Amino acid sequence: MNDMDDFIYSNYLVNYSKKKNLERLFCAYQSPAHRNTYVNDHSLAALYMITRGRSIIGVMDKIIRQHIDVFRDVESVVDFGGGPGTFLFALRKFKTVNKYTNVERSDAFIGIMNVLVEEFLSSSAPPIHVESISCNYLKLESQDIPINDLCVFSYTFCECDNPLVSISGLVEKSNMVLIIEPGTPSGFNNIIQARDKLIEKGFSTIAPCTASNGFCPLRDSESDWCHFVERVDRSRIQRHLKNGVLGYEYEKYSYLLMSKSPIQSDGKRIISRPDYTKHSVSFDICSEKNSHIVVTKRENKNEFKIVKKSIRGDLYREDQGKT
Numbered sequence: 001m002n003d004m005d006d007f008i009y010s011n012y013l014v015n016y017s018k019k020k021n022l023e024r025l026f027c028a029y030q031s032p033a034h035r036n037t038y039v040n041d042h043s044l045a046a047l048y049m050i051t052r053g054r055s056i057i058g059v060m061d062k063i064i065r066q067h068i069d070v071f072r073d074v075e076s077v078v079d080f081g082g083g084p085g086t087f088l089f090a091l092r093k094f095k096t097v098n099k100y101t102n103v104e105r106s107d108a109f110i111g112i113m114n115v116l117v118e119e120f121l122s123s124s125a126p127p128i129h130v131e132s133i134s135c136n137y138l139k140l141e142s143q144d145i146p147i148n149d150l151c152v153f154s155y156t157f158c159e160c161d162n163p164l165v166s167i168s169g170l171v172e173k174s175n176m177v178l179i180i181e182p183g184t185p186s187g188f189n190n191i192i193q194a195r196d197k198l199i200e201k202g203f204s205t206i207a208p209c210t211a212s213n214g215f216c217p218l219r220d221s222e223s224d225w226c227h228f229v230e231r232v233d234r235s236r237i238q239r240h241l242k243n244g245v246l247g248y249e250y251e252k253y254s255y256l257l258m259s260k261s262p263i264q265s266d267g268k269r270i271i272s273r274p275d276y277t278k279h280s281v282s283f284d285i286c287s288e289k290n291s292h293i294v295v296t297k298r299e300n301k302n303e304f305k306i307v308k309k310s311i312r313g314d315l316y317r318e319d320q321g322k323t
């Protein structure tokens with residue numbers, strides 16, 4: 001990623017007005033449904049990649065690592081609102097996809113993706129076939145979408161009015177769907193609504209949900225929502241562009257990974273921040289019953305040793321620690 005930072009920084013010369021445009025875009029991202037987040041400038045699209053894109057790649061990286069068995073089989077991807085190809089650059093660290101299609105309304109983002117693909121992926125073996133469809137994906141007919149192993153919607157529903165009206169048609173040609181949204185109540189709301197629609201289309205949840213029968217313990221909660229947090233390193237250039245001093249940031253996200261082939265999880269997802277004391281750890285899990293877990297050192301030393309290293313988003317296995 002540092003090579004990409006340097007390449008973008010030197011080719012899309014950053015001056016005061018470009019940095020201000022980026023700050024304006026970040027401001028708009030704080031309430032994307034109400035402000036103009038449309039990017040029609042090549043420099044801004046390039047700077048997005050090494051600022052927002054970099055943090056989102058950190059989140060994608062985490063999700064891919066947690067479900068590497070599933071992502072290993074992915075050969076073709078359709079990325080709706082793929083921006084500068086963020087998901088392509090996240091996935092290629094783990095494997096080479098054969099075909100990646102970005103369905104994107106901004107020609108500036110498509111242009112930057114093509115430049116980055118030429119610079120960083122053109123010598124990939126086997127070659128990756130990268131193409132784009134320049135359009136508003138909400139108006140795309142399913143016959144115009146290529147058949148794919150996985151379709152992705154990453155931080156894009158939050159920018160659309162009524163993003164879910166067309167989801168059933170958009171996923172028609174996919175075996176799996178990955179949705180990532182900001183880790184806010186409204187991001188989670190988009191995820192839960194999308195999950196209902198995808199269940200109707202015959203998809204089953206791979207992650208993060210581990211409760212059975214489509215139950216969600218946080219669906220009607222007034223004080224919490226399903227989200228996770230990833231600590232992502234910040235490069236020197238990113239710190240400069242974001243006016244930040246810390247060498248890292250925390251990216252909150254909500255996500256959903258679904259497949260037409262059901263896959264059984266071998267544990268229950270931890271969905272709260274664990275509460276640690278010297279002698280016990282307690283947390284909530286995504287389960288239809290017994291969803292609050294307390295593990296004490298006195299009752300189960302081995303399990304306590306394992307569980308005390310867990311964080312929100314990890315899987316809790318009831319028999320862990322048993323020999």
Ligand SMILES: C[S@@+](CC[C@H](N)C(=O)[O-])C[C@H]1O[C@@H](n2cnc3c(N)ncnc32)[C@H](O)[C@@H]1O
Pocket residue numbers: 038039052053056080081082083084085086087103104105106109135136137138153154155156159160
């Ligand atoms: C915040 S960016 C996310 C880009 C990329 N998916 C990522 O995770 O970094 C949102 C992207 O969705 C695109 N987008 C939003 N609504 C769209 C629509 N209706 N049709 C096509 N692209 C759309 C925007 O142009 C932008 O590239």
